Amino acid sequence: MKEVRMVGVPEHFNLPWHLCLENGEFNAVGIDLQWTDIPEGTGKMCQMLRQGETDLAIILSEGIIKDIAAGNPTLIIQEYVASPLLWGIHVAADSPFQTIEDLQHKRIAISRLGSGSHLMAIVHAKKMNWNLEELEFVVVDTLDKAVIALQNKEADYFMWERFMTQPLVDQHVFRRIGECPTPWPSFVLVGRRDFVQQHPALVEHLVEVINATTSEFKSIPSIDRTLAERYHQKVEDINTWLSLTRWSQKQVSKVNYNKIQQQLVDLNLIDTPKQYEEIKM
Structure with missing residues (x-):
C-alpha cells in the first residue's frame, strides 16, 4: 500500500x-x-x-x-x-455598495496572493476597464476571515465560488451584487x-x-x-x-x-x- x-x-x-x-x-x-x-x-x-x-x-x-x-x-x-467556475462578487450585507461600478477603487479581500480570488479579481477588473495598477488587496486567508474583514470594514468586496457562499447570502451576512464566470x-x-x-x-x-x-x-x-x-x-x-x-x-x-x-x-x-x-x- x-x-x-x-x-x-x-x-x-x-x-x-x-x-x-x-x-x-x-x-x-x-x-x-x-x-x-x-x-x-x-x-x-x-x-x-x-x-x-x-x-x-x-x-x-x-x-x-x-x-x-x-x-x-x-x-x-x-x-x-x-x-x-462561477465567482460571486460579495459585499457585507450592510455595505453601501449596490452595483459593480460602486466597487471601483475599493479594497478587495483575497485569500492570498496568487490565489483564485486574487487572479479573478484582476480578471474582473480588466473586464470592467479599471486601472489594474490601482487595485488594493487585503489578504484574509479564508472565507471565514473574509466575512470578518467585510463586516469590520477592513475590506470592501470579496470574490468566491458563488454556491459555496450562498448560505452566507441567505443569512444576510453577504450581499451578492454580481457574478463573474471563468472563461x-x-x-x-x-x-x-x-x-x-x-x-x-x-x-x-x-x-x-x-x-x-x-x-x-x-x-x-x-x-x-x-x-x-x-x-x-x-x-x-x-x-x-x-x-x-x-x-x-x-x-x-x-x-x-x-x-x-x-x-x-x-x-x-x-x-x-x-x-x-x-x-x-
Missing part, C-alpha cells in the same frame, strides 16, 4: 474523492490516499506543492498555471472540472513532477478510480440531498449547481491551456510562458 498525500478545497466539487475514500476504492488498487482540506485555497496549495508538503492537488486552473510558469515543479495530470475549465488534478514521474502506474490507477466516479456522479441516487446536507446548501441550489457543473475525464486541451496562459500574460501575471508539452503528464 503506497501512501499518497492529497489536498483540495473543502467544497462540493471534491465530494467524488471523499466518496471513493469512504468506499475503499483507492485502497482496492493499493493506494492509501491521505486527503487534507485546504480552506485557504489555491495559493496555499501552490505553496504546499512547491515545498513538497503534498503529492497531488485539485486546484484552480489559472492559479497553478501561473505558479508553474513561476517555477513550481508541478505537472497537470488531467482536467478535473471542465465547466467554468476556462475551472479545476485540474496536478502532481509534483518528481512524484508523478516516479509513480506513473500509481497515478494512472488513481485517475481510473476517480474518473469512474465522476463520470457517473450525477446519477448517484439522492446525490443532490447528500451534497446539500454535507455542504449546508439548499437542495434547489445544489440542483442548479449540478446542472452547471461538468466533471472531466481527460487532459486539459492545448487550446484551453494556451487560452488561460495568454490571459495571464495579458494581465502581466506571467513573465515566462511555458509550452503545453512541458506542463502536462
